[in-house]
Amino acid sequence: MAKSREERELLKLAIENDDDELVYFLISKRPESTFRHFTRFNINNLTNSQCINNFRFDKHMIFQLANSLNLPEKIVCPNRTVVYQVDALCMLLRRMAYPNRLSDLESLFGRPKSTLSFAISKTLDIIHDRFGHLLKNLNNAWFNGRLQIYADKINEKGAPLKNCIGFIDGTVRPICRPTHNQRVCFNGHKRVHALKFQSIVSPDGMICNLYGPMEGRRHDCALLRASNIMEYFETDMRRDRGGLPYCVYGDPAYPIRDYIICPFKAAQPSPEEEIFNRRMSSVRQCVEWQFGKIIANFAFLDFKKNLKIFLQPVAKYYIVGALLTNCHSCLYSSQTSEYFDLEPPTLEEYLQR
Structure with missing residues (x-):
């Protein structure tokens, strides 16, 4: 004793x-x-x-x-x-x-x-x-009320597009090798087992849309079709002050639509096309910053040895990680919002139900 x-x-x-x-x-x-x-x-x-x-x-x-x-x-x-x-x-x-x-x-x-x-x-x-639901659709008051502001801020940074409101991209999130059906999750490009997500990032540093997960082997176009983003823009296509439909900008993996713009894909682009691609690429990098912020703040999501899809809700962890990252941006700002000189919404505005 x-x-x-x-x-x-x-x-x-x-x-x-x-x-x-x-x-x-x-x-x-x-x-x-x-x-x-x-x-x-x-x-x-x-x-x-x-x-x-x-x-x-x-x-x-x-x-x-x-x-x-x-x-x-x-x-x-x-x-x-x-x-x-x-x-x-x-x-x-x-x-x-x-x-x-x-x-x-x-x-x-x-x-x-x-x-x-x-x-x-x-x-x-x-x-x-x-x-x-804040990540599943774009029908949010804080987002829809800022569309013209987004377009102006992106254009002010040198982007030739005057109607671009954000940037779309897919991300590969590595996971532990599954014990069953592992080929479904294997991403041949990254050479890793993974889940894939698609995000749209606005110039105030907010992940305004996140779709996923999908199997790691799927192409970005498959995520685009499954996410219903195209249907959203087609049925609720809003226009800027010049009458152009608002659009998002993506990498060459995406198709070209009125509301999705991609770089020129010619093998030998003209000087004007090269300038367009270069200027849009310089502002599109912010989508990668937000992917990086999720992992920087919540590094557990990047530790693939402990992300086992049959033992843990791996996708739910990443989705909540994106939500908490948005909350962090609302409270502390972000590299993206500082780059575009645009404050994100307040925490109360973002989380209003």
Whole structure:
């Protein structure tokens, strides 16, 4: 009994002094219940720099994000454990922020990995079910009210098009090799097993549309057809002040339509065509910046060894990662919005239902 008390006191001291090695050593010797008792998570004990490092948002913004996402005050896990709103959001953010195992997070949150798994999964489902529609269509008030502003900002950056409102592209997200039907997910171009997504990025740094997942072997045109983006533009084709239909710009993989513009594909383009391709390519790079921001903020989504489609909701993780990246852009701006000198919508404008 005396030895047990000594270990508890030593564990308290190790936690207070941030001695991770000693904490892990003592945890490995103590039962799980004792570990939970002494290391229960409290965000108020963290500094802003620690919050940004662990969760990608500072302390104040985490509370604001939890309220804007309208998460329940208490999340009841299937094992009847109760996790509070901010704690559950922090668990999800920490899980996605960097490659980790659930057992690695026990020391931070003071919960067993079973509870962490339940809480993270439930929070992920809540955010996806409530706000996934923001990425599925373009009929959003904050987007439709800015079309002419988008076109003007892109044109001001030297783009020859005066009616371009955004940029469309597909991205290949590597995953662990599936145990069944692995050829369906194999992308021959990237030489990796993957899921594919298609995004439209606006000049304020927002991912205004995200379609996916599709099998890694599929071409970008297959995603375009399945996403119904063409039907949206055809049935609700809006025009700029000059009477031209608004369009998005993509790479040579996409077909040319009134509302989808691509580079000139001639083997020997004329000088005018070369200038057009070069000037549009210089502004189109922002779509790659946003793909990179998702992975930079939530590096767990880029750790393919732990992205196993038969064991985890891999696609749901990426979709929620895109939503949270948009939230991050609303609160902290982004490289794209700074490049085009256009502020994104506020968090409340973006998440309004």
